[in-house]
Amino acid sequence: MDHMIELIDVYKKLGLTQVLAGLDLHVRRGETMVIIGRSGIGKSITLKHIVGLMRPDSGKIIVNGTNVAAADHKALLKLRSKMGVLFQSGALIHWMTVAENVALPLRELGGYDEKQISATVREKLDLVELSGAGNLTPDKISGGMQKRAALARAIVRNPEIILYDEPTTGLDPVIAHAINELILNIQKKLGVTSVVVTHDMNTAYYVADRIAMLHVGKITQIGTPEEIKNTKDPVVRQFIEGAISGPLANNDTPEAVASD
Amino acid sequence: MADKGPVAIIGGGILAGVRGAGHDLIILLRSASYVGSFPSRGREILRQMYITGAASLPVTFLVALFTGMVLALQTGIELIRWGIQEEIGTIVSASMTREMGPIWTGIILAARVGSGMAAEIGTMRVSEEIDALEVMSIDPARFLVMPRLIALAIMAPILTVFADLVGVVGGAIVGYHQIGVPYSVYFRKGLEALEIKDIYSGLIKSVIFAIIIVTVGCGQGMKASGGAEGVGNATRNTVVISMILIIAFNYFVTSITQWIT
Numbered sequence: 240m241d242h243m244i245e246l247i248d249v250y251k252k253l254g255l256t257q258v259l260a261g262l263d264l265h266v267r268r269g270e271t272m273v274i275i276g277r278s279g280i281g282k283s284i285t286l287k288h289i290v291g292l293m294r295p296d297s298g299k300i301i302v303n304g305t306n307v308a309a310a311d312h313k314a315l316l317k318l319r320s321k322m323g324v325l326f327q328s329g330a331l332i333h334w335m336t337v338a339e340n341v342a343l344p345l346r347e348l349g350g351y352d353e354k355q356i357s358a359t360v361r362e363k364l365d366l367v368e369l370s371g372a373g374n375l376t377p378d379k380i381s382g383g384m385q386k387r388a389a390l391a392r393a394i395v396r397n398p399e400i401i402l403y404d405e406p407t408t409g410l411d412p413v414i415a416h417a418i419n420e421l422i423l424n425i426q427k428k429l430g431v432t433s434v435v436v437t438h439d440m441n442t443a444y445y446v447a448d449r450i451a452m453l454h455v456g457k458i459t460q461i462g463t464p465e466e467i468k469n470t471k472d473p474v475v476r477q478f479i480e481g482a483i484s485g486p487l488a489n490n491d492t493p494e495a496v497a498s499d
Numbered sequence: 500m501a502d503k504g505p506v507a508i509i510g511g512g513i514l515a516g517v518r519g520a521g522h523d524l525i526i527l528l529r530s531a532s533y534v535g536s537f538p539s540r541g542r543e544i545l546r547q548m549y550i551t552g553a554a555s556l557p558v559t560f561l562v563a564l565f566t567g568m569v570l571a572l573q574t575g576i577e578l579i580r581w582g583i584q585e586e587i588g589t590i591v592s593a594s595m596t597r598e599m600g601p602i603w604t605g606i607i608l609a610a611r612v613g614s615g616m617a618a619e620i621g622t623m624r625v626s627e628e629i630d631a632l633e634v635m636s637i638d639p640a641r642f643l644v645m646p647r648l649i650a651l652a653i654m655a656p657i658l659t660v661f662a663d664l665v666g667v668v669g670g671a672i673v674g675y676h677q678i679g680v681p682y683s684v685y686f687r688k689g690l691e692a693l694e695i696k697d698i699y700s701g702l703i704k705s706v707i708f709a710i711i712i713v714t715v716g717c718g719q720g721m722k723a724s725g726g727a728e729g730v731g732n733a734t735r736n737t738v739v740i741s742m743i744l745i746i747a748f749n750y751f752v753t754s755i756t757q758w759i760t
Contacts, residue, residue, distance in 0.1 A: 290634055316636045330631035333623070334546075344635045347642070392635075 242301075243268040243400060243432040244289060249298035250456075251284065258284050259295065260456030271426055271433040273443045275478065276453035277487065282436040283327065285453065286402050289434065290324055291315045303399065320348070323393030327404040329385040331377040337388045338364065338373035344396050363391040366428075367421060383414035387421065394425060401425065403435040407442050419445045440479050444468070452478065454487075523718030527710065530644035530717075543646040551612045551647070552654025556661065559607055563662035566599050567591055567669030575678035584678050588688030591670030592663075596693065600663035601701040602749050605708035608655060609741035613716035616647060617737035620720025621730035629721065644717045648710065655709035656702045663701065700756040707752060708745050715741045 244266040251259040258281040266272045276282050287293040288300055291307045300307040305318050331340045341360045345351045351359075364370050367387040377385055386406060393401060406422060407415035419442050426433060426446070437443055443450050443464065450467045452460040452475050460467065460475045467475060477485030503511075537544060570591050578584040620643060623629050632639050667689055674680040719733040719740075 287630075292630055292633060319634055319636050322634065324631070324634045326627040326631055328626050330627040332628055332631075333626075343637070347635065347637045389631075 241268045242266060243303060244272075244434065245299070245301040246285070246288070247299040247301070249285075249288060249295045249300060251281075251288070251293065251295050253284070257456060259288075259298075262298070262453070262457055264451060264458050264461075266432060266434060267448075268432055269430060270448040271422075271435060271446050273435045273437060273447035273450045274453050274458075275438060275440070275443050275450060277478070278438060280453055281456065282438075282453055283404050286324070286404050286434065286436055289402060290319065290322060320396065321399045323396070323398035323401045325386070325390050325393045325401070325403045325406055327408060329377070329382075329389040331385055331389055331392070333377055336374050336376055337369060337380065337384075337391075340377070340388060341373075341391045341395050344392065348396075359395060360391075363395050364388075366394070366425070367391045368417075383410050383418070386410065386418060390418075390421060390425075394429065397429060399431055401429075401431050401433045403433065403437075405437055405439075406435060407437065407439045412441075415439065415441070416445075418442075422446045519718070519722065522722065523714050526640055526644055526718050526721060527648075527714040529638065529640035530648050533638070533641040533645045534649065536641065537645070537649055540642070540646045544650050547647050547650030548654055550615070551608070551651050552658060555607060555611055555654075555658055558611065559604060559658050559662050560665050562603050562607060563595075563600065563665040564669040566603060567595060567666030567671075568673045570594055570599070570666070571670035571673040572677060575674060575680070579678065584674075585680050585684045585688060587670065587674050587678060587680060588685035589692035591674075592667050592689035593692045593697065595666035595670075596663045596697045596701050597753070598749070600666060601659050601704040601708065602745065604655060604659045604662045604705060605712070605745040605749070606742060608651065608658070608708065609712050609745060610738055612651065613712040613737045613741045614734045616713065616716030617720045617723075617733040618730055620717055621723030621733040624721060624723045625726055625729060639721065644713065647717060648713045651709040651713050652706050655705040659701055659705040663698075696756060700752060703756070704749060704752050707748055711744045711748065712737075712741050715744070 242265045244264070246262055246264040249259050249262040250257070262285065264272070264274075264285075274282050274285060284293060288295055289302060289307065291310060295308050298308065302318055303321065305314055307315070307318065310318065331337070332343065335343065338360050341363055342356050345356050345359060360373070361370070364373055367390050369384060369387050369391065372380055372384060372388070377388070380388070390406075403422065406418050410418065422433070422435065422442075423446055425431065433446075435442065435446055447464050449461060449463055451458045452467075452472075454474055460470060460472050462470065467479065470476060473486045476482075477487045571587050574590045575584055575587045578586055620629070623643075629639050629643075632642055671682055671685045671689075674685045675682055716737045719737045723729040723733040
């Protein structure tokens with residue numbers, strides 16, 4: 240099987256908290272993998288490991304053949320040039336307009352003239368349906384528009400891998416659905432490998448080729464959306480149904496794991 | 500935590516301080532290594548020059564004016580007793596250019612600009628904007644710190660000269676109205692007292708203060724974590740640490756320039 244992203248036996252402790260405890264995850268080239276799990280369980284931290292913003296205490300993280308966990312600065316730069324990340328908050332540079340934000344990766348890395356840059360920016364803003372908002376700063380647009388602008392920035396260099404951190408959190412259902420559509424659309428148009436971190440099951444079912452459940456520092460279940468919907472695993476069942484009682488008690492957060 | 504002895508606590512504190520200073524120094528050196536590529540950040544440098552420099556003029560004006568005025572008043576009252584009150588021009592211009600101008604400008608900039616940098620960059624850190632830069636292969640030291648370093652290193656000496664001038668004029672007003680020294684005498688004495696080494700030592704100080712403020716402000720901002728509280732801590736630490744460093748470095752630069760000449 241041709242894997243684009245592999246996390247092998249990854250451990251990470253933050254302070255006294257063992258966040259990742261032997262995490263294994265293999266993402267196939269061209270697939271959309273959705274990681275679900277409770278808030279604070281380490282989903283975003285897993286993404287930060289894939290992009291090299293965090294290094295594991297032990298274990299391997301192989302992205303497109305490069306071991307991110309041991310990569311030097313140059314190798315990391317090369318790898319990141321093929322990656323786009325949609326951050327939970329959007330993370331648009333606050334004093335720049337939407338168009339300047341989208342142009343930023345092209346402008347800063349050089350090799351493009353202004354004509355190419357403005358054509359690419361226009362194309363990507365069209366794709367996320369923000370053509371009219373290019374001249375606005377992030378504080379002048381809604382949360383949903385910020386997410387879409389950030390998505391345009393994430394795909395401006397035509398990445399091979401896109402990582403989405405809670406793409407629909409904090410958005411109303413209509414806009415959340417529009418973002419889900421965009422994720423599918425980008426997947427179709429660019430043929431990328433995607434990892435989506437979310438606790439929104441609508442997103443998970445809608446965009447995923449496979450869904451992985453992160454629980455107490457490990458992937459405890461993995462399968463297609465159908466398999467996950469029909470699973471008998473009590474942890475996954477409780478999570479997808481949002482039941483109050485069940486094995487996912489309030490003491491299942493990483494903090495509690497650390498003190499076990 | 501409770502079972503740690505005092506030695507472990509003090510040792511841990513020192514280690515954390517050294518590690519933090521090392522982190523800030525690395526940021527300074529990295530951003531200094533990008534100074535050559537300043538044209539690519541020209542617009543941001545101009546924006547920072549406005550924020551740090553031009554917008555600091557009103558507060559610098561007021562602080563310098565009253566400093567010059569109180570210097571003239573205090574020394575004037577004393578000098579009248581000896582009948583040498585026309586010397587206040589000498590005293591005010593020497594104190595303003597040697598010490599008061601640079602140090603007050605440094606403290607104003609630490610409070611106004613350093614805290615602003617820590618808050619802005621700290622907010623960028625907690626809202627993932629700095630992570631986003633790193634993921635886009637953009638070094639925050641080049642993108643954020645270098646323009647601030649250049650802008651403040653240009654604006655701090657200009658503000659210092661402005662503070663020197665305003666302070667001397669403030670002294671002249673008090674000298675004329677409260678001490679009875681004519682303007683012509685005051686300014687003649689003031690000019691006579693000016694030495695070129697006082698002016699350049701003040702300018703060297705202001706550039707060093709600018710480097711301190713940007714290093715501490717940006718370093719604290721980059722290290723911020725944990726939302727609003729983290730940004731608040733970064734801002735407070737910036738003002739406290741930069742003020743202490745400014746006052747300490749002021750002494751050392753004065754000592755060195757006196758020793759050289």
